[in-house]
Every structure is written in C-alpha cells, then in structure tokens.
Amino acid sequence: MxxxxxxxxxxxxxxxxxxxxxxxxxxxxxxxxxxxxxxxxxxxxxxxxxxxxxxxxxxxxxxxxxxxPVGFVFQNPDHQLVMPTVGADVAFGLVDEHLSFSETKARVQDALAAVDLQNYQRRPIYALSGGQKQRVAIAGAIARKSxxxxxxxxxxxxxxxxxxxxxxxxxxxxxxxxxxxxxxxxxxxxxxxxxxxxxxxxxxxxxxxxxxxxxxxxxxx
Ligand SMILES: Nc1ncnc2c1ncn2[C@@H]1O[C@H](COP(=O)(O)OP(=O)(O)O)[C@@H](O)[C@H]1O
Ligand SMILES: [Mg+2]
CATH class of the missing domain: 3.40.50.300 (P-loop containing nucleotide triphosphate hydrolases)
Structure with missing residues (x-):
C-alpha cells in the first residue's frame, strides 16, 4: 500500500x-x-x-x-493510571529503563509538556478531569518514546x-x-x-x- x-x-x-x-x-x-x-x-x-x-x-x-514500543490508551483511564500523582504516574512507566534521576525528570517534563500538562506534576490523579487523565495516559506513552x-x-x-x-x-x-x-x-x-x-x-x-x-x-x- x-x-x-x-x-x-x-x-x-x-x-x-x-x-x-x-x-x-x-x-x-x-x-x-x-x-x-x-x-x-x-x-x-x-x-x-x-x-x-x-x-x-x-x-x-x-x-x-x-x-x-507501542503505547496503549484504554477507554477508562482509571484502569491505567496507578500512581497517586501525575508526575509519579508518568515516571512509573519508566522504571524498567533504569534511567538516572535527571533523565527520568527530563522525560516526564517533556511528556507532560507534550500534552499541555506541564504544571500538573504534583497534582493528585483523583483531582483530574477525564480528559486530563487521558492526557496523562498519553504522556506515559510519550515518556516511553512510543x-x-x-x-x-x-x-x-x-x-x-x-x-x-x-x-x-x-x-x-x-x-x-x-x-x-x-x-x-x-x-x-x-x-x-x-x-x-x-x-x-x-x-x-x-x-x-x-x-x-x-x-x-x-x-x-
Ligand atoms: N474475554 C473475552 N472472552 C470471550 N469473549 C470475549 C472476551 N472479550 C470480548 N469477547 C467477545 O469478542 C467479540 C469482540 O469483542 P471486542 O473486541 O470487545 O469488540 P468491540 O471492541 O468492537 O466492541 C465480542 O463478541 C465479545 O463478546
Ligand atoms: Mg471495544
């Protein structure tokens, strides 16, 4: 094709x-x-x-x-976000990569900026709207370089x-x-x-x- x-x-x-x-x-x-x-x-x-x-x-x-790598986003973000805060959730997806602290931080910041949530790192997941939760899930995929x-x-x-x-x-x-x-x-x-x-x-x-x-x-x- x-x-x-x-x-x-x-x-x-x-x-x-x-x-x-x-x-x-x-x-x-x-x-x-x-x-x-x-x-x-x-x-x-x-x-x-x-x-x-x-x-x-x-x-x-x-x-x-x-x-x-492939990034998967589910219909219900509550089935996908596992950590208490936005920044921690995106960083959690990187644990297998054994990155340095500063590299993890840079990846998380870049991914959250990509979905326009750059100021939400410390925000509790429960305080987000449905659309914001989906953007956190997408940021997780971006951080993993999907x-x-x-x-x-x-x-x-x-x-x-x-x-x-x-x-x-x-x-x-x-x-x-x-x-x-x-x-x-x-x-x-x-x-x-x-x-x-x-x-x-x-x-x-x-x-x-x-x-x-x-x-x-x-x-x-
Ligand atoms: N875990 C499962 N075990 C058995 N059948 C399933 C399971 N999940 C989905 N199905 C069946 O597989 C078919 C396709 O489902 P699905 O892929 O979820 O369709 P869609 O997403 O297009 O609505 C449906 O007939 C559904 O009932
Ligand atoms: Mg379906």
Missing part, C-alpha cells in the same frame, strides 16, 4: 478459548506519521484487534509488523468539549512528533481529524480510506 508503515497486520486470526472466532483474515496497514481511526459495530472486534496489535493477546494466525499509539475509545467517557480537545491534541502530537496512531471510536465527528479510517465488520476490515467518505457512508446507514 505505502512504502513505510508503522503498523502492518496481515490475515490476523484470533479466537477466544471457547472457540469464538473474533478476528478472521483481518488486515490493515497504517502509514508512518498518520492518524487513522478504526470504526465498527459493538462486538465487531475493535478492542480485540488493538490488544492483538499491542501484543496483549496472542494471535492464532497471521503476521504483525509494528514499530515498537512511536505507535493505540487508543481504544479514549473519548467514550468524556464530555463533548473534552472529546474535541483530546482528538485535536492527539492529531497535533502525531504530526509534531511523527508518531503513528490508531484510534478506535464510534463518534463519527472525530473522523474530521483522521488521515484515514478502517471499517471493521465481524473481525475483518471491509472498507478503508478517506475518512470523509466513510463518515458520509456511515451517517447514511
């Missing part, structure tokens, strides 16, 4: 232990530096696909080539203003830092921010390309 892609998935197959087939001949390709969205009905396999791409679930078939962001309905629990702000911010980050993002949503207005979109049905990509074409298509179905 294109010369350089940060996510290439070919003929993925995934079944649950009870034999239910969720992904079958599922293929997609996200070009480097682009912001793509993944759409599909409830139960079509979007979350499963993201988890398979992130290596959180083991494939039953097919191949994935992905530029790692090139690929996988975001599973990150705006599902947000109000309309925070929703618009988050999608605009992630688009800006992708472009500014040459990241590659795959963003699951069911909110069609978010397609205005996408470089492209995939439509998943019964565990297979059945349409892809221009987000405005897909938006019109889905608005009329």
């Amino acid at each position: 294109v010369a350089t892609s940060d996510i290439i998935a070919t003929d993925l197959r995934f079944c649950w232990a009870d034999g239910t087939v969720v992904l079958d001949k599922c293929s997609l390709d996200v070009p480097k530096g682009q912001f793509w969205m993944l759409l599909g009905a409830n139960g079509s396999g979007k979350s499963t696909l993201l988890k398979v791409l992130a290596g959180l679930l083991k494939l039953d078939g097919g191949t994935i080539t992905i530029n790692s 090139q690929v962001l996988l975001l599973d309905e990150p705006t599902a629990l947000l109000d309309r203003d925070s929703q618009g702000a988050l999608v605009a911010e992630v688009r800006h980050l992708v472009k500014e830092r040459s990241l590659t993002a795959l963003w699951v949503t069911h909110r069609l207005d978010e397609l205005d921010y996408a470089d492209g979109a995939f439509l998943l049905s019964h565990g297979r990509v059945i349409d892809q390309g221009d987000p405005h074409r897909l938006k019109t298509l889905l608005e009329n179905t």
